[in-house]
Amino acid sequence: MTSPSHPDIPPIYLNNAATTWPKPAEVLEEVAACLRNPVHEAGRTTGSGSTDYPSATRDALTAFFRAERPEHFVFTQNATDALNLLIHGFTKKAGTPYHAITTELDHNSVLRPLRSLEGEGRLNLSILPFEDGHVSLHEIKKAIRADTRLVVMTHGSNVLGTLQDVRPVAEYCVSNDIFLVIDGAQTAGQIPVSLSEIPAGAFVFTGHKALFGIPGIGGFYIQEPEAVASTRQGGTGSDSRLISHPQDMPHKFEAGTLNYPGIASLLAGTRYIEREGQDAITNKLRSLTSDFIGKLGRDPDIVIYHETPDLPVVSFNIRNLDNDEAGFILARAYHVITRTGLHCAPLVHEKLDGGRGCIRASFSYLNTREQIETAAAAIREVAAGANR
Numbered sequence: 023m024t025s026p027s028h029p030d031i032p033p034i035y036l037n038n039a040a041t042t043w044p045k046p047a048e049v050l051e052e053v054a055a056c057l058r059n060p061v062h063e064a065g066r067t068t069g070s071g072s073t074d075y076p077s078a079t080r081d082a083l084t085a086f087f088r089a090e091r092p093e094h095f096v097f098t099q100n101a102t103d104a105l106n107l108l109i110h111g112f113t114k115k116a117g118t119p120y121h122a123i124t125t126e127l128d129h130n131s132v133l134r135p136l137r138s139l140e141g142e143g144r145l146n147l148s149i150l151p152f153e154d155g156h157v158s159l160h161e162i163k164k165a166i167r168a169d170t171r172l173v174v175m176t177h178g179s180n181v182l183g184t185l186q187d188v189r190p191v192a193e194y195c196v197s198n199d200i201f202l203v204i205d206g207a208q209t210a211g212q213i214p215v216s217l218s219e220i221p222a223g224a225f226v227f228t229g230h231k232a233l234f235g236i237p238g239i240g241g242f243y244i245q246e247p248e249a250v251a252s253t254r255q256g257g258t259g260s261d262s263r264l265i266s267h268p269q270d271m272p273h274k275f276e277a278g279t280l281n282y283p284g285i286a287s288l289l290a291g292t293r294y295i296e297r298e299g300q301d302a303i304t305n306k307l308r309s310l311t312s313d314f315i316g317k318l319g320r321d322p323d324i325v326i327y328h329e330t331p332d333l334p335v336v337s338f339n340i341r342n343l344d345n346d347e348a349g350f351i352l353a354r355a356y357h358v359i360t361r362t363g364l365h366c367a368p369l370v371h372e373k374l375d376g377g378r379g380c381i382r383a384s385f386s387y388l389n390t391r392e393q394i395e396t397a398a399a400a401i402r403e404v405a406a407g408a409n410r
């Protein structure tokens with residue numbers, strides 16, 4: 023790909039926390055192979071010879087996330103879709119109004135479904151503050167009430183790049199009969215995630231970010247399907263005599279034709295990560311991120327909001343320059359693609375920058391050190407220009 027304003031110059035793409043680009047060649051090839059061959063899905067088609075992508079990918083995800091039951095992986099359009107299914111489905115099952123907890127670090131894909139249900143009188147919501155990019159178990163315990171039934175929290179902040187220590191939260195929730203939903207949109211593929219060690223009610227992932235799939239695929243792993251009602255009904259290719267929706271997994275939460283090319287991309291993406299090695303990926307990303315911060319951090323005209331992120335996400339502002347304008351200059355004059363604004367996490371920004379928003383550079387395993395250094399030099403040049 024080349025830059026729109028300079029067709030000969032390839033862009034330095036640093037918006038990987040939104041969606042990764044480029045995708046590994048084998049992901050694109052698997053998508054093409056999926057579309058080239060007739061669809062084959064156990065229970066739905068009589069085809070054979072081509073890959074049964076839903077089954078193969080559920081098996082691959084089970085190994086990848088060290089989970090137990092392939093049929094407890096549910097495919098959705100993305101993380102937002104998964105969070106909507108879980109939050110609305112849990113509330114439908116709960117029946118009576120209850121108390122739910124989330125955090126200021128969370129994304130609008132968590133805040134908006136919860137706020138919407140609060141507006142309908144279906145739940146009371148507590149939004150817990152963060153300190154230095156973290157929400158502690160202590161803070162969660164303080165907020166618990168007799169009627170607390172649901173906690174939804176991000177595993178990794180898409181603005182600060184901080185990781186939440188979800189394992190003790192999951193253990194606490196399990197022993198207090200609280201359903202915990204972890205939003206792993208920023209962690210799946212980025213760091214090793216072992217669901218056998220995190221007893222959460224459900225773990226949400228998205229396909230198109232660090233798992234290297236294409237847009238339009240995501241999902242969740244659910245430990246306790248009984249805790250959540252299905253909110254979608256339709257064809258599943260099973261129990262077709264019944265006009266009530268089947269309750270077996272994964273059909274309980276999947277209705278209609280699946281996104282086969284998206285599922286194929288997820289299969290190839292997880293294989294790619296396993297071949298390269300999750301630890302090698304995580305280590306390279308940590309090294310690129312600290313290199314980038316090292317290059318920017320000494321500049322008095324650049325304010326970095328969290329200088330020790332666990333994830334490859336660096337949010338910053340340039341003194342005396344609007345973040346949207348800075349992003350525009352970086353893209354047009356230097357071919358460096360970042361993301362600017364509120365990053366769908368408005369409550370983080372209220373605390374961080376008074377709701378002004380910031381520039382976010384986020385890296386992928388496929389970025390090179392040279393790209394990171396060129397981008398850092400470009401940002402410093404823009405900062406110098408704005409503060410002359």
Ligand SMILES: Cc1ncc(COP(=O)(O)O)c(C=O)c1O
Nearest residue numbers: 100101102129131180205207228
């Ligand atoms: C923390 C977090 N949660 C949820 C989402 C939503 O992901 P998707 O676009 O796949 O629905 C994002 C995406 O930006 C995110 O960063």
